[in-house]
Amino acid sequence: MRRPVVLAIVALVLGAGCASSNERPEGVVEQWLLSLNQGAAGDPGRHGGSAAERAAAEVLPDWRTSDPGSLDRIQVGGDVVEGQAFGEPDDVPFRIETTDGHEISGIVHVARCGEGAGWCVNGASSGGVEISPGWTWPAGAGSTAWAWAGLTAVVLTVLAVGLVLGVRRSTRPTAPARGT
Amino acid sequence: MNPRDARYRRKLLLLLSSATFFEGYDTFALPFVLSLVLVDLGATVRDAGIVRAITSVGTVVAFLLAARADRVGRKRLLLVTILGYTIATVATAVSPGLVWLTGAQFAAQVFLGAEWAVAITIVVEEFPREHRGRALGIVTSMNTLGGIFVGVLAAIGLQDLTPLGWRAFFLVGVIPLLLVARGRRSMLETERYEAVRADDRSEALDHTSLFEAWKPAFRTTVLAVGLVTFFRFFVVSAGAFWWAFYAQQEVGMSVSLSGLYLAAAGLVGAAGFLVAGRLMDRYGRKPVFIAYMLGALVFGTWTFQVRDATLMLPVLCAGIFFGLGSVAMTSAFATEPFPTYVRSRAAAWCRNAFEVLGGVMGALTVGILGDHVDGAVGSIGDAMSLVTVAMLPAAIVVCWLFVPETNAEDMVAIDEAVAVA
Numbered sequence: 207m208r209r210p211v212v213l214a215i216v217a218l219v220l221g222a223g224c225a226s227s228n229e230r231p232e233g234v235v236e237q238w239l240l241s242l243n244q245g246a247a248g249d250p251g252r253h254g255g256s257a258a259e260r261a262a263a264e265v266l267p268d269w270r271t272s273d274p275g276s277l278d279r280i281q282v283g284g285d286v287v288e289g290q291a292f293g294e295p296d297d298v299p300f301r302i303e304t305t306d307g308h309e310i311s312g313i314v315h316v317a318r319c320g321e322g323a324g325w326c327v328n329g330a331s332s333g334g335v336e337i338s339p340g341w342t343w344p345a346g347a348g349s350t351a352w353a354w355a356g357l358t359a360v361v362l363t364v365l366a367v368g369l370v371l372g373v374r375r376s377t378r379p380t381a382p383a384r385g386t
Numbered sequence: 387m388n389p390r391d392a393r394y395r396r397k398l399l400l401l402l403s404s405a406t407f408f409e410g411y412d413t414f415a416l417p418f419v420l421s422l423v424l425v426d427l428g429a430t431v432r433d434a435g436i437v438r439a440i441t442s443v444g445t446v447v448a449f450l451l452a453a454r455a456d457r458v459g460r461k462r463l464l465l466v467t468i469l470g471y472t473i474a475t476v477a478t479a480v481s482p483g484l485v486w487l488t489g490a491q492f493a494a495q496v497f498l499g500a501e502w503a504v505a506i507t508i509v510v511e512e513f514p515r516e517h518r519g520r521a522l523g524i525v526t527s528m529n530t531l532g533g534i535f536v537g538v539l540a541a542i543g544l545q546d547l548t549p550l551g552w553r554a555f556f557l558v559g560v561i562p563l564l565l566v567a568r569g570r571r572s573m574l575e576t577e578r579y580e581a582v583r584a585d586d587r588s589e590a591l592d593h594t595s596l597f598e599a600w601k602p603a604f605r606t607t608v609l610a611v612g613l614v615t616f617f618r619f620f621v622v623s624a625g626a627f628w629w630a631f632y633a634q635q636e637v638g639m640s641v642s643l644s645g646l647y648l649a650a651a652g653l654v655g656a657a658g659f660l661v662a663g664r665l666m667d668r669y670g671r672k673p674v675f676i677a678y679m680l681g682a683l684v685f686g687t688w689t690f691q692v693r694d695a696t697l698m699l700p701v702l703c704a705g706i707f708f709g710l711g712s713v714a715m716t717s718a719f720a721t722e723p724f725p726t727y728v729r730s731r732a733a734a735w736c737r738n739a740f741e742v743l744g745g746v747m748g749a750l751t752v753g754i755l756g757d758h759v760d761g762a763v764g765s766i767g768d769a770m771s772l773v774t775v776a777m778l779p780a781a782i783v784v785c786w787l788f789v790p791e792t793n794a795e796d797m798v799a800i801d802e803a804v805a806v807a
Contacts, residue, residue, distance in 0.1 A: 233758030236635060247424040274421030279640040303640060324759075343636035343758070347768035358776040366613050366780045370788050373609050377602040 254326035261330035279303035410532025419552035448499025449738035455730035470497035475559030523663015610788035612740035617781035623745035658711025681708030722792035
């Protein structure tokens with residue numbers, strides 16, 4: 207029983223080590239757009255303070271008085287254009303569609319909130335963006351991730367079988383529950 | 387004349403189906419009207435996460451109530467849980483604030499969780515061997531239909547039809563009480579429960595301890611079934627929770643189209659329960675469960691890799707058919723191998739402890755791995771597929787090696803063997 211447990215712990219530690227802790231700018235933009243879909247309960251300022259609120263007014267002037275759920279589609283593309291110089295904002299393309307069929311696309315500008323900090327929305331502009339297939343959210347799992355999933359499956363199966371076998375071995379049935 | 391004739395069983399099936407129907411209904415009702423609730427009660431999205439976490443704990447607490455069925459009887463507990471749920475759902479509808487609503491929904495989850503466990507136990511004890519699987523398929527399928535019903539009510543605009551707004555969704559929950567008011571007098575305690583309680587030999591058995599299901603005779607089976615339900619629900623619950631987000635944010639489907647897909651796939655999923663019920667009566671519980679898990683492994687992984695809206699519908703239908711439909715077999719695993727005096731407690735352990743834990747951990751794991759801002763994988767679709775590949779093989783192997791086949795099991799014989807021992 208000890209060996210599978212040690213293996214599982216090693217796998218978890220290595221897996222955690224492989225994990226990236228960097229924030230993705232497109233993820234922050236998506237959160238910001240989702241907050242515009244909450245009506246009065248939304249809080250776009252959480253993603254960059256007053257600059258993010260001004261950007262919200264640029265994209266959807268009436269977001270605060272809109273019904274929650276008035277956006278039928280919110281898409282953020284994976285093809286982010288990174289700023290050329292340090293401190294220059296990245297451009298994240300977006301497209302939203304309201305429930306009455308109105309479509310708005312554009313660019314959200316994001317920059318680091320501070321040195322080593324996450325991303326903040328600091329501006330937005332509507333229009334001038336073409337829809338391309340690259341707009342669907344990018345897949346994140348490579349062959350290494352699939353190999354990890356396979357390895358986890360083996361470890362979990364061995365652990366589960368070992369656990370049941372261990373319990374069965376320590377048990378002498380006295381009443382006839384079925385099967386085992 | 388046998389009071390438990392085919393007509394009685396049909397009425398019983400209707401009553402039990404209403405219990406599982408509203409378990410599904412209530413699970414989806416709050417998420418569907420959440421944004422309206424937040425605005426009406428002046429809450430934030432962060433508050434919504436806290437409400438969700440607290441109410442989920444109610445299903446775990448339901449374990450304590452569900453286990454009482456071995457002491458107070460199946461009929462009495464079913465009626466108590468239906469009455470309790472009705473009071474809780476009415477309390478939700480009249481909520482003056484978020485704290486009240488959270489408390490009311492917590493209570494609703496406690497009663498619903500226990501209601502499900504006792505409903506499954508009644509099916510196993512009241513239906514003859516050759517119809518048990520079919521009856522389990524019908525009763526468990528109602529859970530999915532309950533979820534779809536929320537979508538239908540939202541589509542016809544229940545929130546706008548009355549001045550009650552979102553509160554109208556929770557008043558619909560009084561329907562089971564109306565059914566009980568009609569069927570209460572004619573409902574009987576289960577034959578097996580009455581027989582065991584009337585048997586002098588059962589006095590030597592422990593009808594109250596929560597840990598009776600863990601005594602040596604049952605321990606291995608409870609653990610094996612618990613692990614199978616844990617691994618299965620880890621994946622199924624995460625898939626049910628995250629699919630809409632994946633479809634809208636990663637595939638680019640509109641909210642309305644994804645809702646339509648979910649309703650259509652839910653109907654096909656309900657067929658998965660019914661087909662499973664018939665197949666398991668014919669071929670046995672284990673082979674059908676393993677076949678369903680293999681189907682869920684293939685189509686569940688595929689569903690979260692599809693980036694094309696046209697292909698999504700058939701693959702999603704197949705994923706739901708196999709993934710959700712397999713609960714008909716796990717319900718049988720959690721009840722049929724155990725004698726009547728401990729059956730409800732064993733079912734409560736398997737469902738309210740192992741399964742609910744798997745459900746909470748599954749949705750959480752996929753959310754952490756797939757978080758778009760800082761998740762290790764950064765894609766909900768990929769995280770969901772990876773989790774499916776990692777978890778379902780364990781469910782298949784443990785079932786194959788350790789879960790007993792109970793297709794031909796006679797409940798009377800199991801009880802008799804325990805009494806003699």
